[in-house]
Amino acid sequence: MFDGLSAFPLTPLNGEDVDLKAVAGLVSRAALAGVDSLGVLGSTGNYAYLSREERRAVLEAAIDAAGDVPVLAGVGAVRTRDVLTLAGDAQSAGATALLLAPVSYQRLTDDEVFGLYERVAAETDLPVVVYDNPGTTGFTFSDDLHARIARIPGIASIKIPPPTADVSARIGTLRSRLPQGTSLGISGDWVAAEALAAGCNVWYSVIGGVLPIQAKTIVDHVRAGRTGEALEESARLEPLWTLFRAYGSLRVVSGLAEELGLIPASALPLPLHGLDSEGREKLARAVRELGLEA
Amino acid sequence: MFDGLSAFPLTPLNGEDVDLKAVAGLVSRAALAGVDSLGVLGSTGNYAYLSREERRAVLEAAIDAAGDVPVLAGVGAVRTRDVLTLAGDAQSAGATALLLAPVSYQRLTDDEVFGLYERVAAETDLPVVVYDNPGTTGFTFSDDLHARIARIPGIASIKIPPPTADVSARIGTLRSRLPQGTSLGISGDWVAAEALAAGCNVWYSVIGGVLPIQAKTIVDHVRAGRTGEALEESARLEPLWTLFRAYGSLRVVSGLAEELGLIPASALPLPLHGLDSEGREKLARAVRELGLEA
Numbered sequence: 001m002f003d004g005l006s007a008f009p010l011t012p013l014n015g016e017d018v019d020l021k022a023v024a025g026l027v028s029r030a031a032l033a034g035v036d037s038l039g040v041l042g043s044t045g046n047y048a049y050l051s052r053e054e055r056r057a058v059l060e061a062a063i064d065a066a067g068d069v070p071v072l073a074g075v076g077a078v079r080t081r082d083v084l085t086l087a088g089d090a091q092s093a094g095a096t097a098l099l100l101a102p103v104s105y106q107r108l109t110d111d112e113v114f115g116l117y118e119r120v121a122a123e124t125d126l127p128v129v130v131y132d133n134p135g136t137t138g139f140t141f142s143d144d145l146h147a148r149i150a151r152i153p154g155i156a157s158i159k160i161p162p163p164t165a166d167v168s169a170r171i172g173t174l175r176s177r178l179p180q181g182t183s184l185g186i187s188g189d190w191v192a193a194e195a196l197a198a199g200c201n202v203w204y205s206v207i208g209g210v211l212p213i214q215a216k217t218i219v220d221h222v223r224a225g226r227t228g229e230a231l232e233e234s235a236r237l238e239p240l241w242t243l244f245r246a247y248g249s250l251r252v253v254s255g256l257a258e259e260l261g262l263i264p265a266s267a268l269p270l271p272l273h274g275l276d277s278e279g280r281e282k283l284a285r286a287v288r289e290l291g292l293e294a
Numbered sequence: 295m296f297d298g299l300s301a302f303p304l305t306p307l308n309g310e311d312v313d314l315k316a317v318a319g320l321v322s323r324a325a326l327a328g329v330d331s332l333g334v335l336g337s338t339g340n341y342a343y344l345s346r347e348e349r350r351a352v353l354e355a356a357i358d359a360a361g362d363v364p365v366l367a368g369v370g371a372v373r374t375r376d377v378l379t380l381a382g383d384a385q386s387a388g389a390t391a392l393l394l395a396p397v398s399y400q401r402l403t404d405d406e407v408f409g410l411y412e413r414v415a416a417e418t419d420l421p422v423v424v425y426d427n428p429g430t431t432g433f434t435f436s437d438d439l440h441a442r443i444a445r446i447p448g449i450a451s452i453k454i455p456p457p458t459a460d461v462s463a464r465i466g467t468l469r470s471r472l473p474q475g476t477s478l479g480i481s482g483d484w485v486a487a488e489a490l491a492a493g494c495n496v497w498y499s500v501i502g503g504v505l506p507i508q509a510k511t512i513v514d515h516v517r518a519g520r521t522g523e524a525l526e527e528s529a530r531l532e533p534l535w536t537l538f539r540a541y542g543s544l545r546v547v548s549g550l551a552e553e554l555g556l557i558p559a560s561a562l563p564l565p566l567h568g569l570d571s572e573g574r575e576k577l578a579r580a581v582r583e584l585g586l587e588a
Contacts (some may be wrong), residue, residue, distance in 0.1 A: 079565075
């Protein structure tokens with residue numbers, strides 16, 4: 001399950017309401033494309049903006065639409081009490097694993113973050129994915145802390161942000177610190193092909209939620225040892241990666257899903273806006289150049 | 295109301311429950327000391343960790359205990375919908391003004407933050423304090439954005455973080471960009487005396503929630519033109535400021551209130567921990583040196 005392609009679908013809104021039909025559509029589309037797992041209520045799934053009830057409804061709709069594909073459920077919240085409640089909800093709904101980021105208001109210490117994972121792992125039967133996303137949480141993991149947390153029973157995988165420098169060296173260094181059997185996962189779609197080729201087990205993929213076939217092509221190439229082809233396919237998608245880096249992947253992938261008719265317009269929760277008009281134009285051009293369609 | 299000393303009380307927990315009795319105790323203590331206003335459910339009041347129901351209960355208890363002292367209510371949340379709900383609750387409970395930080399998960403653009411303030415100011419009758427706290431929100435205001443937001447009808451005051459360099463120059467520059475009549479407030483207790491002397495209207499004060507008499511002494515000196523005495527009194531409290539800068543003001547002031555017997559032990563919401571043992575020892579020493587008591 002912590003292997004191959006894990007697609008992270010959007011949770012589009014329709015006005016102020018979660019659009020459960022659109023969620024189910026995105027999930028079944030990815031499942032049909034053959035993704036290995038689904039990361040529902042990840043950052044791309046807007047978990048941080050949704051109420052407990054909304055999160056439960058999204059998860060149930062997604063699990064229903066996913067068929068046999070395992071669903072990883074985002075359960076992050078600033079307070080441990082709420083994380084535990086959400087973990088219980090995810091387990092009841094039938095999730096296969098939990099995604100947990102150290103969502104912060106007050107900046108957290110290493111001991112506080114360690115304590116969070118220790119507590120959650122102890123109180124759930126589901127395996128936990130450590131969601132390392134400093135851009136949204138404000139918390140930066142050291143390799144020491146990753147190594148400490150990975151030794152907690154129940155911690156199954158680590159989702160790391162895109163390395164800023166030598167991807168292969170970064171993967172090697174972190175891998176050498178982790179216990180055997182901990183799955184290492186990459187996010188930051190533009191480095192995924194390179195990171196998988198360097199030994200990452202899984203790609204926690206934003207684009208996989210909207211363009212699952214293209215993402216699967218990259219993963220299939222790597223699995224078959226065709227590294228060159230994987231890197232080539234990723235390079236072909238560079239017009240999208242450029243926009244990801246400039247505007248943030250959520251705004252771009254939301255605009256892309258809208259452009260392809262998969263979700264309603266203005267699907268992000270306020271105060272978030274979609275792409276500005278310049279971004280929309282660039283995105284429309286990329287869609288044409290890449291010949292994308294739903 | 296946006297003038298003088300605004301004391302920010304803690305919201306201590308007792309186990310997982312909000313300790314409303316302790317909240318009322320801290321609030322009435324500050325009110326009796328003669329603070330000009332109270333900032334309830336600020337960062338020091340743990341607003342980001344509390345449910346809607348908890349926030350309403352804290353606010354009601356605080357307003358009840360505050361007597362005639364105006365209460366500013368923190369209404370920050372990552373989603374605009376929730377901010378509006380909390381603003382309605384605060385108004386019903388009898389708050390006098392709203393404190394609003396651009397709490398973020400996805401990093402916000404300037405236009406998104408402007409849109410948030412515009413919407414909230416339009417939908418409430420209460421004046422709004424812009425709560426600029428990049429350490430907790432991850433969002434950095436430019437002076438341009440402050441100036442744009444301050445021109446929205448209903449925006450009454452701006453609470454800025456402690457300037458890192460020349461305090462007086464920073465206050466002067468920002469002041470020159472703001473409309474006449476916008477109250478400028480300082481946070482970062484260790485620079486408050488200097489910032490008030492440089493023309494800030496109000497001190498949004500963490501220490502004012504636990505040591506209101508000492509904080510009021512500083513404000514009274516500045517009001518009477520005794521800048522030297524104000525700076526001296528602030529310098530006397532340097533053992534506390536040193537700890538604030540090292541451990542974060544919330545952890546220190548929570549330990550201090552515990553040390554003085556004002557709140558129960560372990561009053562912070564998990565995953566937050568209190569001070570580590572080294573911090574506790576340093577705090578106990580500071581309390582002795584300064585001769586503090588409840």
